[in-house]
Amino acid sequence: MALKRMDNVGIVVEDLAVAIDFFGELGLELEGRAMIEGEWAGRITGLGDQRVEIAMMRTPDGHSRLELSRFLTPDIVADHRNAPVNALGYLRVMFTVDDIGDTLERLRARGAQLVGEVVQYGDTYRLCYIRGPEGLLLGLAQELS
Secondary structure, X not given: OOOOOOOOEEEEOOOHHHHHHXXXXXOOEEEEEXXXXXXXXXXXXXXXXXXXXXXXXXXXXXXXXXXXEEEEEOOOOOOOOOOOOOOOOOOOEEEEXXXXXXXXXHHHOOOOEEOOOOEEEOOOEEEEEEEOHHHOEEEEEEEOO
C-alpha cells in the first residue's frame, strides 16, 4: 500500500481566533470550524473525555491544510511553543510565499517576530524563521527562480 498524501499538520493553540487571523493574513483560507468531542474522539487520541474546538485552514493551492486546535478538556499538559530550533520533536511548518519582505511586514503587524535573519540560499531561495502567535515557530521561503 502506497502513501497517498499528507492530509494536515496540527497545532494546538490557546487563542483560536488570534491563530485563525494570523494564518489568514499569511494566506490560508478558513475551511471550517467544529467542536470535536465524544467517546470516539478520545479513543483516537488516547485522552478519553475530550472537548476540542478546531479550525481547518487550507493553503491557496488546495493541497495542504493546517488544523488549529484549542483543547477545552482535558487541560494542556506541556508547552513547547518557545522551544529552540534544535529541540527534539515536531518543530515548525514551512510556507512558500511570493514576497518574503511583504509577508514579514504584514505578519509583524500581527505580532510576528523574526527569529534570526532573512538569508539567501544560493540563487534558489530567501528563507527565514519567525515566531507567530503564542510563539509558534514558522518558516518562510521565497523561491527566486
